[in-house]
Amino acid sequence: MPADSSALAPVVAKLTRRSPLDPVEIDALLALPHRLMDKDAASYLVREGDRALDCVALLSGFAHRSKTTGAGGRQILSIHLRGDLLDLQNGLLARADHSVQALSAVKVAFIPYRAILDLAAAYPAIARALWRDTLVDGSIFREWIVNVGRRDARQRISHLLCELAVRQEAAGLCQAPRYEWPMTQEQIGDATGLTPVHVNRTLQGMRSRGLLSTDKRSVTITNWPKLQAEGDFNRAYLHEPEPLAP
Amino acid sequence: MPADSSALAPVVAKLTRRSPLDPVEIDALLALPHRLMDKDAASYLVREGDRALDCVALLSGFAHRSKTTGAGGRQILSIHLRGDLLDLQNGLLARADHSVQALSAVKVAFIPYRAILDLAAAYPAIARALWRDTLVDGSIFREWIVNVGRRDARQRISHLLCELAVRQEAAGLCQAPRYEWPMTQEQIGDATGLTPVHVNRTLQGMRSRGLLSTDKRSVTITNWPKLQAEGDFNRAYLHEPEPLAP
DNA sequence: CGAACTTTTGACAAGCATCAACACGTGTGG
DNA sequence: CCACACGTGTTGATGCTTGTCAAAAGTTCG
Secondary structure (H helix, E strand, O other): OOHHHOOOHHHHHHHHHHOOOOHHHHHHHHOOOOEEEEEOOOOEEEOOOOOOOEEEEEEEOOEEEEEEOOOOOEEEEEEEOOOOEEOHHHHOOOOOOOEEEEOOOEEEEEEEHHHHHHHHHHOHHHHHHHHHHHHHHHHHHHHHHHHHHHOOHHHHHHHHHHHHHHHHHHOOOOOOOEEEOOOOHHHHHHHHOOOHHHHHHHHHHHHHOOOEEEEOOEEEEOOHHHHHHHOOOOHHHHOOOOOOOO | OOHHHOOOHHHHHHHHHHOOOOHHHHHHHHOOOOEEEEEOOOOEEEOOOOOOOEEEEEEEOOEEEEEEOOOOOEEEEEEEOOOOEEOHHHHOOOOOOOEEEEOOOEEEEEEEHHHHHHHHHHOHHHHHHHHHHHHHHHHHHHHHHHHHHHOOHHHHHHHHHHHHHHHHHHOOOOEOOEEEOOOOHHHHHHHHOOOHHHHHHHHHHHHHOOOEEEEOOEEEEOOHHHHHHHOOOOHHHHOOOOOOOO
């Protein structure tokens, strides 16, 4: 199969951004068996408690992971975009400990874990690339713990937006200063541990201080340095290659 | 080297709890080169920003990972006990994005990343075991995001304590209902996103409701079902084998 | 054009932070 | 052995950030 004709190309693009792979390894990844599907916004890709057999690869659109508390509160754990492997953990762990849900309309590939694990066993470099991807995920989770644990509302929302902006740029998905922000204010609240009402008021403050302007599901960052400062944002935790000097 | 004479036995014990390994793989792990060290409580094992060459294995005692915000706030990200591999991520990622610090007096082994990565490349089962360990770490981070994002003070502290109790039991470190809790109230606050004053008041409430009693750096859980309910605690995210029925 | 979702606004309450002081235990040195 | 410093735990008074409840206004889409 010619490399760029495989639907899995975005996944390989993301992995090779951080882990160099040989052509033979790339071809092996692109040739992974998979089922393609289109899903509407808000549809579930994995449900907490599932015993999944397939790993979900996000080929276009946005998705999020979330957990629900006993009291019914929802906490969004991470946001995902094109090329991300969601749910790698369910191949090695018994049961999905969280849900994965589409934020926008998405195109996904379901890949059998068996095939992924076999590939990892056959190619140490692929095992390493997947492991590294998991480690970066972990780094992002840690930063989110800091975000909801030690920052106030302004900082939390600013930080979330900075992360999405940097990741979209790293994935070549957008042109600064305008980014997609496919979340409702309620979802922003679920990601930052705030109520939608307070998100609304905080966003109004940010707009009036000239940090950004919003338009439907997209945002224009009108003062990037200030937004970054306000969000206490340092991109190191994303472990993305630095962008070229402007 | 005879298996049980290696200082790294606790690490292997933890890995094999979740990932079965062949004797040859176990021997290879036990034979990993390492430097042993004793460290006092509060000493740093890894500093944020370091470019570490060695992975830290915790052989006895307790440690925590933490990050610091621009405003100087500290957030504890996870608690670690005997057998845990801290800092696996620094072998594959460029730079430590967080610090690791001893909570109590500890015994640690520094293992060169090179040796670990070589072993992972040579033995796919070891690569898988390490990957799985990383995935469980990620699962715990996700639960902590929920804890600080969506739970109130009582729930946060109860949940933290439940986690430590279950993990100590899984590691065979204690006899219920008494557990080590080697954290000051300030550190509990740093782990739960609260101020030490509020931790103090919340703990008083828990004591007066008969959930627990504390004694120096240990705690006796006097009402486990109620504590678990109060902390909205469900051990699934720890991915530990279930305990034998009592 | 109406239903459902999302954003916005207002009034009010509550949980938690902040500041400051004091109590208690432990280890250290004079 | 006592005096002292230091870390930790405890208490009180006060205020701010954020949550809660409720409703209206704007938006999207069939």
